[in-house]
Structures are given as C-alpha cells and as structure tokens.
Amino acid sequence: MNSLTAFRALVRKDLALFLRDRRALLVSVITPILIAGFFGFLFGGSGDDSPVTRVPLAVVDQDASGLSKAIVADLGRDPSLAIVSMTREEAQERVGSGKLRAAILFSPGFGAAATEALAGAIAKPAVEVLYDPSQPLVRPIVEGLLTQHVMRQVTRDAKPVPFTIKNTAVSSGPQYNAYAHSFAGMTVQFILFMSIDAGVTLLLMRQQGVWRRLRAAPLSRFVLLGSRVVGTTMIALLIFTAVYLAAMFIFGVRIAGSVVGFAAVAVAFAILAATTGLMIAGVGRSVGATRGLSILAALLLVMLGGAWVPAFLFPEWLQNVSEFVPTRWAVDGLDAMTWRGLPFHAALLPVAVLLGWSVVFALIAVWRFDWEGE
Amino acid sequence: MRLVAEHLEKRFGALTAVADISFSAEPGAVLGLLGPNGAGKSTTVSMLAGLMRPDRGTVRVGGATLGIGADPSKRHIGLVPQELALLDDLPTRMNLEFFGALYGIAGRALALRIDAVLELTSLSDRALDPPKEFSGGMRRRLNIACALLHEPQILLLDEPTVGVDPQSRNAIFGTIEALASAGRTLVYTTHYMEEVERLCDRVVVIDHGKVLADDTLQGLLARAPMPNLLNLRYDAPPDTAALAEIEGLAGITRVELSGLELSVAAVDLGTAAPRVLERLAARGFRCLELTSRRANLEDVFLSLTGRSLRDT
Numbered sequence: 001m002n003s004l005t006a007f008r009a010l011v012r013k014d015l016a017l018f019l020r021d022r023r024a025l026l027v028s029v030i031t032p033i034l035i036a037g038f039f040g041f042l043f044g045g046s047g048d049d050s051p052v053t054r055v056p057l058a059v060v061d062q063d064a065s066g067l068s069k070a071i072v073a074d075l076g077r078d079p080s081l082a083i084v085s086m087t088r089e090e091a092q093e094r095v096g097s098g099k100l101r102a103a104i105l106f107s108p109g110f111g112a113a114a115t116e117a118l119a120g121a122i123a124k125p126a127v128e129v130l131y132d133p134s135q136p137l138v139r140p141i142v143e144g145l146l147t148q149h150v151m152r153q154v155t156r157d158a159k160p161v162p163f164t165i166k167n168t169a170v171s172s173g174p175q176y177n178a179y180a181h182s183f184a185g186m187t188v189q190f191i192l193f194m195s196i197d198a199g200v201t202l203l204l205m206r207q208q209g210v211w212r213r214l215r216a217a218p219l220s221r222f223v224l225l226g227s228r229v230v231g232t233t234m235i236a237l238l239i240f241t242a243v244y245l246a247a248m249f250i251f252g253v254r255i256a257g258s259v260v261g262f263a264a265v266a267v268a269f270a271i272l273a274a275t276t277g278l279m280i281a282g283v284g285r286s287v288g289a290t291r292g293l294s295i296l297a298a299l300l301l302v303m304l305g306g307a308w309v310p311a312f313l314f315p316e317w318l319q320n321v322s323e324f325v326p327t328r329w330a331v332d333g334l335d336a337m338t339w340r341g342l343p344f345h346a347a348l349l350p351v352a353v354l355l356g357w358s359v360v361f362a363l364i365a366v367w368r369f370d371w372e373g374e
Numbered sequence: 375m376r377l378v379a380e381h382l383e384k385r386f387g388a389l390t391a392v393a394d395i396s397f398s399a400e401p402g403a404v405l406g407l408l409g410p411n412g413a414g415k416s417t418t419v420s421m422l423a424g425l426m427r428p429d430r431g432t433v434r435v436g437g438a439t440l441g442i443g444a445d446p447s448k449r450h451i452g453l454v455p456q457e458l459a460l461l462d463d464l465p466t467r468m469n470l471e472f473f474g475a476l477y478g479i480a481g482r483a484l485a486l487r488i489d490a491v492l493e494l495t496s497l498s499d500r501a502l503d504p505p506k507e508f509s510g511g512m513r514r515r516l517n518i519a520c521a522l523l524h525e526p527q528i529l530l531l532d533e534p535t536v537g538v539d540p541q542s543r544n545a546i547f548g549t550i551e552a553l554a555s556a557g558r559t560l561v562y563t564t565h566y567m568e569e570v571e572r573l574c575d576r577v578v579v580i581d582h583g584k585v586l587a588d589d590t591l592q593g594l595l596a597r598a599p600m601p602n603l604l605n606l607r608y609d610a611p612p613d614t615a616a617l618a619e620i621e622g623l624a625g626i627t628r629v630e631l632s633g634l635e636l637s638v639a640a641v642d643l644g645t646a647a648p649r650v651l652e653r654l655a656a657r658g659f660r661c662l663e664l665t666s667r668r669a670n671l672e673d674v675f676l677s678l679t680g681r682s683l684r685d686t
Binding site for chain 1: 464
C-alpha cells in the first residue's frame, strides 16, 4: 500500500512537472504540429482533388517537321508536363540554372529519319534530353513520356495500343494523406526528444540531491524506475493525443485502419520512449554530454526510421538496415493504421518489435544504472 | 531511537572514502560529525541513511540492521541532504505532498503533517509559493521540512546551513533544538565548528575516513593544546607578589609575564577575567589593554590532524 502511494506520487510528480513547463509543452506539442503540417503540405497535402504537380519541361524543335510538331503538340496536352518552346541556348541556360527540370531537343531531319528508322531502313535518329542532375528522378519520367508520345505519333496510322492506363492509388484506406505520414514521423521525433529530456532530468535530479532524497525513502528500485517509465509513457501518450487531435481536426488525418491497432502502436512507442529515457539516465554521466549525444542518436533514429522521408525512398540496403531501427516500426505502424487503413493484425508486428526494443533498453538501463553514485 | 555505526568502511575503486567509523547517536541529543570537506562525512551519512551499502560494518537503527532499497527501517530515518533537494517549479505544499507520499502518507494524515512541518519551519504563509521564489534560508528550511513529514525518530542533517544568512541559520538551529528536545536522535554533519559548539552534545571528529575523536564538547576542548587565554598589557610590569596572587586564584592554570604583557591561562574566561583585573587594580597596576582567546574545536582539530578545518 505504501509503495503504491509512493508509486502514484512519483508518476503524478512527473506529469505535474511536465504540464507546468510551458517550454516543454511548446516544444513537444506545437512544434511537431507545425513541422508535420509543413512537410505534409510539401509532400502532397491531404491527397484529395488537388492537381498533379506538372514537370516544367522545355522543347527545342529544330526539325520543325510534321512529326516533330505533332509530338510537341501531343506533349503539350500531357497533364503531367508544363511545356515551353525555346531555343537550345535558352534551354541549356534554364536547365543549368535549375529553372527547368529538363529539355527535349529534336534535331533537324528527325521526322524523316524517325519514319525511315521505324521501317528498319536506317539507324535511329537521336532525341537529346538535357536534364538537371539534381533531379535524377525526372530523367526516366521524361524518357518514358517522350517515348510514349513519339510512338503515338509515329504509329498513328497503325492499330492503336490495345490498352489504356487507369491510375488507382492503392491503399486500404479511403485516400492517401501526406499529412498522415508527416505527423507519424514528427510525433515519433518529438516524443523521442521528450524522452531525452526525461533521461537528462533524472541525471539532474541526481546532481540536485532529489534522487538522494527519493532513495532515502523505503522504496525499491522497481518503484523508483518503474514509476519513471509509467510517468514518461503517460507524457508520451499525452503528446500523441494532442498532436494527433490537431492532425485530425486541422489536417484531415484519419485513422482509416484499426483504432485499437493505432492505440497499440502509440502505447508501444510511448513505452519505448520511456525506456529510452531510462537508458539515457543509466548510461549518461554528465548532463551536457548526455544531452548532446542523445539528440544526435535520436536524429539518426528518426532519419533512418523514415520519419523525415518515407523509408521506401531509401536505397534497398538502407531499407534493410532501417528494419533494425525501432522508429521505423513506429512510423510504419502508424502509417499502416492511418492512411494505409490496414486492420489490427498489421499493428501486431510493429507493436511486438517496439516492445522488444523497450525490454532491451530497460535491461540496459537497469544494468548500467549507478545506484550509489551521487 | 538509537543509531549505531559499527566499523563502517566504504571504498570507491582505489579510494577508501570511509576506513573505519564507529559511533552511536542517542535519543534527545545532537551528535556532530565534524570534519573537513572530503573527510568522509557525506559517504558516512549515505550509509547511515540506507543509500549506500557499506563494504564492511553495519548500521543499526533501534537494534535492527539497516539495509538499502525498500528496507522498512528507513522509515525511522529522515535525511536532509546537503543539496537543496526540492522540486523548484512545484508549490511548497505540492513538494511536501510528494515527499510525504514517498513514505506512504496520504489523505488527511498527510495534510496534518504538512501543516505541522510548515509551522515548525515558519513557512505556513508561503505554502502555495514554489521554492524557486524563496530566499536561500527559506529553501533550507523547506529542505528540512521535507525530511520531517514522516516523523522520523532519527534525523540526519548533512550540512543543512550552507549558504544561509545568520537569521535563517538561527531559525534552523531553533528547529533542530526543538527536535532534540522532543526526543529525536539527530546527527549533524558540518565543517563549521561554531555550529557544532552551539548545537552538539557530542562530537565525532572525522578525517580521511576515520574517527579521530569522539567526545563531549567539553571533553574535546580539554584536549586543546592551547587553553583559554587572557592577554593583558599594563602601564608597569606586575611584581612577583602580584603574579603569585594571580597564580593562586581558582581556575588559573598558568601565568606568564613578558615585559608589560601578562598572559593568563584560565579554565573559564568569564570568571577569571574580572578577578585578575580586580586584584591587580588593587595593587595599583593600571590595565591598558585586554584581549582574550578561547580554546576552540579548531585548535582541537589542528592538534588531531595537523591541519586546519578551514584549510580544506
């Protein structure tokens, strides 16, 4: 009974200190909302009927044949391209300065040569593509679209391609929402930051003698460290709730999958954050160095976890590596329960991995904790 | 409740912080642990409070061996750490609620205890203010109040007056004396000899992790190599008869004359000074200057360790 009273008091103390710290509230709740809102907007917003971003592209038609004019006209009708005609010099200057993503050049004689080459009579003429090396993804897109439009014009008298393309965004949820991913990432990041603060606070408590006073009470290690885990977990869940309420009511994020699954991922990650804080307190010695190193580690974790940029954009080897990073499972789990709209069982593996890491972190904390150090 | 330390020893790697410390603290009395910084006082207090397990030796609380962690014997002990161990951002009352709850006190019992300790430390009117708004002295008093909530029979005070003004120091002394009068066992750690002289019934002098002396204040002062001295300067050197008369007075242990300067060693300066002045005046000698120097713990410490408390 005495231990339970103490346990409750220790948890209540952590919550009271957090809620009274306006700076902590601002950093932990407002900042992730602002940053996630910004990233979500950049990566496509709420995914509703907003128009597709068009690739700005220059066309230099030095051939001016019927075929090249028809191709240019066809390219101009493509909704994914914003075509501007200009000279080669202008195109080179604008692509080089980053104002255009790429330029397509039809050399003189292209039309005639292309028609003959189709019949296998002569070698294929070249269509030159100038592209901005900082936008490597644009080149294959332009090549693909160019091929499509050239072939359509060259073979317009032959039978048309026997299919059309119907694009369907595939997720189990109703609609992709870029905010859903950015909020998952930023919530994970800022809860990790909060856990660093929780760990460093424990180091400060040792310096300031409060820890000495706690240990003077007839309380077990389990009560002292366990209450810390529960308190930090509850703070993490408060942050989760506040940030996701903003995500839902301001940015239209929906838990399209299992609500229970979402809650399970949130709780598992909150526990992970709490044990991370405990591990920091166990391993850390000086406050300054511990804070600096922990922030660096947290940034690496959120970066590799796909909190900033979705993990599917990583090279394959990095995607494999990131599966060993707990934050990856938190972000993926939250994505699965929000915009992917997956059922509860899809949350089980992320939850299991997060709890597994929590156990590892807690064991390291208990192992490394300097109980007698003042 | 009696607190007994038996052959305590604590090492940190190659450093022996406490080599062999034994003493006992009795109910209703204040035991002073006196020693310079680094003497091993705080490590000893940590072992007495059940924060640290001794490598050798035991601490007994009312006959029971004290353990660490959740040992129920710790309920009898209150610790006032050297640091201001407070939650600066929470109101004073919330601080007390928190520290009281650590000992399982809750509800009305806790509220009553909080009122009592606030009264004892004269902080009742600041119960709703956070400690960060307090003066150093008030924070020190609250630091003590937090250790009293569970009504410990033994109170360990680790340098409780560091950095406080004389007024607050007196208030703290008043609280300590009241607790001793109420039958509590107090262990007072300090490197201020004036505090020991004011408060402590018995003094344990520690240096390099060992007990150098364990005695009453009077007993320790009797060990001082320099006694209480009365230094007088006269308009003419007192003659042999006058010196013999002074030497014959009760409580005078030594008389030395050097030119016009007369040095008189006395057991009690308060009674010796007027007698000496009176007898010499009766013989026609006029005192031009009078100074006195009382033997103190600094002298005792110096004689025991070869160094000053304040050098450390």
